[in-house]
Amino acid sequence: MFLLISSVSASDLSTKEFNNLSESNNDYLNDDGKIIYVDSVNGNNANDGSSQDLALKSVDKALKSSKDNYTINLADGTYKGTSNTRLTIDKSLTFVGSGNTIFDGQGRDYIFIVSDNVEITFKNIKFVNAYKSPESYSVSYNDNVYGAALDIKKADVTIDNCQFINSVLYYDTVDKYIYGGAVSNFGDLKVLNSYFENNTALSTSGLFSYGGSIYNKGNLFINNSKFNKSMSVDFGYGAGIANDGNATMENSIITNSRALHECKGSAIYNAGDFVLLNSIIENNYIERANFNIIYGAIYNSGNLHARGSIFRNNTGNYETPMLAYKGSPNIYNAGNLNLTYNAFMDNAIFDGISRDIYFNGGEVICLDNNWWNTNDNPYLDGSRVNINQVNSWLVFTLVPEYSMLNIGESVKINASWTINNNKIPQINLFPMFNVIFTTSYGETLQKQLINGKSDFIFNHSQNKGSFSVYANVGSFSQNVTVDVGKLYTSLAVDNNENITFLDALKVAITVTSQDKSTPTGVVSLYIGDNVYRLDLNNGKVNTEITDLLPGDYTMKVVYGGDENHFKSFFNKTVTIKKQVVDLSVHISEIKIDQRGSAIVSLLPKGVQGQAIMYIDGVRKKIVYLYNGNTTISLNNFGEGEYNITFGFVESNYYYAANASAILKVTKYDCSLNVSANDIEVGQNATIIVNVVPNTLRGEAILTVNGVNTTIYLENDxxxxxxxxxxxxxxxxxxxxEGDAKYVPSNASTSFKVSRQETSLDVVVDQDEKNLNGTVTININPATCTGIIGLYINYNHYTANITNGKVKFNVKFDKGTNYVFAYYEGNENCSDATWNTTIGVADEFVFIGENST
Structure with missing residues (x-):
């Protein structure tokens, strides 16, 4: 990069606005009076420097001749060349210039390097055209470059009533750093009553510069000094001042600084601790960085405290503003910010950036009690700050807002600083401004706001009329109206009562005059943020106002007056109540696997909002209720009864309301039918179970004569x-027994198991000769068991059935034998009998007994 920077001459400097360099040098005489005199015009290095007449010619010679705590007294003149520049100060010395003592680097030489552990004072000296680059050290120098005019190491330095003009720090190698276009400090530096102009630290992509005028990494104190036209180019940090240490700046100005692409801070870059008191940061310019970021007149990533200072007319690049732009032309903050009793005025704005402060991280310690060039909240007005953390701010008031004067009367109009929360400001901490009063009839008066107050006496009351008085602080203006020589009026205002949200406020306004004449013109009705302009008709007007939110309002009615009538005013508190809502719930009974629903009715018309749904008193979810009916799904409920409650949430518009209903969840009814047929012993019994509905499935208990068995109902x-x-x-x-879906059910039946029909087959084998024989009896079925009995006349025989038969050996009587066989049966077989007569049948009467 090539940048042409013009040099200045001694004659140029004599006309500078900050040229107050004529103070006496006596304050800087050291204790033992050791003074070395130097005169670049009339001196001679062959002299001993002990007096002005024996002055040395060069500073180099004076340094060699001096000892610690000497004073080097520099006569008027220009000190340049290698014998007066590129010098290292390694002793504690005081340098005192005269009215026009100039060190000139001629655009190629640096001036001084101040070594560690010395105490140096520079008084009444001008440093011009200082230049430093790596070649200033050597052709092979490959390190960082510091301070073209003063490169201060860990030393204690005071600069008083000095000027630094046209200093340039330059490096053309990437990945290097340069610090302090005019001055770099790593020690303790005081800058008093001094002036910096057109100092530059050059940088470009891959090369970084810090501080166009001053770089500080030690302790820096600045008082009553001015920085003008400092400059930083690509990748520069702080065109005016860059601070990585501790810095305090009081009663000083940074103005007209420029920072071009990719720079941070056209006035100040702070990554350390910076205190700014009673100073002015104005008219500084910065271009966007990273193609869309404006990094501010002040870039803060450290701790910045400012009080009593003015931030005014700082601007940014206006190349095709984009929505992606962010930042501020004034303060870009990524650190900690504490700002009180400062004034932010006329800083530039365009889409996407904040006029005064842009926060991108860090912490807000305080943003209260500043003046933002508006009486409104700076967060809400004009994109001044991008975070809502301004709790209080200064307000510029002009009262009374309206005055009614008779011919020949006067009124005092007061301008003052107040705070929006009506607390008393500590106005002594705030900069003192002038207020300019102007009038509609051509009068102008400028006064100071002493202790935050000033006044204007209006006495232009010789003729009837309406007049305006304006009070201007910078670009901000307030005005009041004074009417002279008109008729007094009064306002009567009536409105309906018990107004609720969504109701209309009905207002009836009547304006009357002291002489019974009819006022004409316009009535203004102020309520909330709205203003309604109403034309009078025969001194009256009616209106209705809708959509007022609940709350207390001051309804202000102002009759604006006319050619013959004064204004009149009326204030009244109007309360808009919240809407009472009508909330009801209907829930139908459901079966256990059905989806339920709550029909929530919300009235009157227009009401809607959030509600909380409770189940048996337990909060479950938030629902949104629309006007009219809203259906809320009720799913996954088990059998039982549930208290469903909806609590409509109170809002800014509606009162709370509750409504409940019972959700009854029941199982399905079911029925069983059981049947079984009678059987005989030996047959299988079949029990048939039919279910209704035919989808019923599950385990059941089968009880047969008190014996339980688990069965599974697997089909209908x-x-x-x-x-x-x-x-x-x-x-x-x-x-x-029921399940998750069906209620319990049971059914019963009975059946009989009958004994098998039994018969006896009898074979009688008789030996008539011997009167004996056998009787063989087969029982059918052969499975029968038990005893078979046999009578032959009066002889009785019994035997156990074996394999379905018995065989008796019997005796017979001579003659007739009555044979009777019987089976009494058992649990499975029925009883059976058989009889016959052998021989001649006589009358027979059976008198036998049971075999058992």
Whole structure:
């Protein structure tokens, strides 16, 4: 990069606005009076420098001749060349210039390097055209470059009533750093009553510069000094001052600084601790960086405290503003910020950036009690700051807002600083401004706001009329109206009461005059943020105002007056109540696997909002209720009854309301049918269970004569077979105990198991000769068991059935034998008998007994 920077001459400097360099040098005489005199015009290095007449010619010679705590007294003249520049100060010395003592680097030489551990004072000296680059050290120098005029190491230095003009720090190698276009400091530096102009630290992509005029990494104190036209180019940090240490600046100005592409801070770059008191940062310019960021007149990533200072007319690049732009032409903050009793005025703005402060991280310690060039909240007005952390701010007031004067009367109009929260400001901490009063009839008066107050006496009351008085602080203006010689009026205002949200406020306004004449013109009705302009008709007007939110309003009615009538005013508090809502809930009974719903009705018309749904008193979810009916799904409920409550949430518009209903969840009814047929012993019994509905499935208990068995109902008809049943009656019950879907159910039946029909087959084998024989009896079925009995006349025989038969050896009587066989049966077989007569049948009467 090539940059042409013009030099200045001694004659140029004599006309500078900050040229107050004529103070006495006596304050800087050291204790032992050791003074070395130097005169670049009339001196001679062959002299001893002990007096002005024996002055040395060069500073180099004076340094060699001096000792610690000497004073080097520099006569008027220009000190340049290698004998007066590129010098290292390694002793504690005081340099005192005269009215026009100039060190000139001629655009090629640096001036001084101040070594560690010395105490140096520069008084009444002008440093011009200082230049430093790596070649200033050597052709092979490959390190960082510091301070073209003063490169201060860990020393204690005071600069008083000095000027630094046209200093340039330059490096053309990437990945290097340069520090302090005019001055770099790593020690303790005081800058008093001094002036810096057109100092530059050059940089470009890959090369970084810090501080166009001053770089500080030690302790820096600046008082009553001015920085003008400092400059930083690509990748520069602080065109005026860059601070990585501790810095305090009081009663000083940084103005007309320029920072071009990719720079941070056209006035100040702070990564350390910076205190700014009673100073002015104005008219500084910065171009966007990273193609869309404006890094401010002040870039702060450290701790910045400012009080009593003015930030004014700082601007940014206006190349095709984009929505992606962010930042501020005034303060870009990524650190900690504490700003109180400062004035932010006329800093530039365009789309996407903040006029006064842009926060991109860091912490707001305080942003209160500043003046933002507006009486409104700076967060809401004009994109001044991008965070809502301004709690209080200064307000510029002009009162009374309206005055009514008779011919020949006067009124005092007061201008003052107040705070928006009505607290008393500590105005002594705030800069003192002038207020310019102007009037609609051509009068102008400028006064100071002493202790934050000033006044204007209006006495232009010789003729009837309406007049305006303006009070201007910078570009901000307030005005009041004074009417003279008109008729007094009064306002009567009536409105409806008990107004709720969504109701209309109905207002009736009547304006009357002291002489019964009819006022004409316009009535203004102020309520909330709205203003309604209403034309009078025969001194009256009616209006309705809708969409007022609930709350207390000051309804201000102002009759604006006319050619013959004064204004009149009326204030009244109007309360808009929240809307009472009508909330009801209807819930239908559902079966256990059904989806339920709550129909929530919300009235009156227009009401809607959030509600909380509770189930048996437990908060479950937030729902949104629309006007009219809203259907809320109710799913996954088990059998039972549930108290469903909806609590409509109170809002800014509506009162809270509750409504409840019972959700009843029931199981399905079901029924069982059980049947079984009678059987005989030996047959299998089949129990048939039919279910309704036919989808019913699950386990059931089958009870047969008190004996329980678990069965599974696997179809709409389930069959259960019973085996090996004995004769008898069987009571059957099927119990379904219910499940997640169906209620319990049962059904019963009974069946009989009959004994098998039994018959006896009898074979009688008789030996008539011997009157004996056998009787063989076969029982059918052969499975019968038990005893078979046999009578032959009066002889009785019994035997156990074996394999379905018995055989008796019997005796017969001579003559007729009555044979009777019987089976009494058992649990499975019925009883049976058989009889016959052998021989001649006589009358026979059976008188036998049971075999058992």
């Amino acid at each position: 008809t389930t069959s259960i077979n019973l085996y090996g049943l004995h004769a008898g009656t069987y009571d059957v019950t099927v119990w379904f």
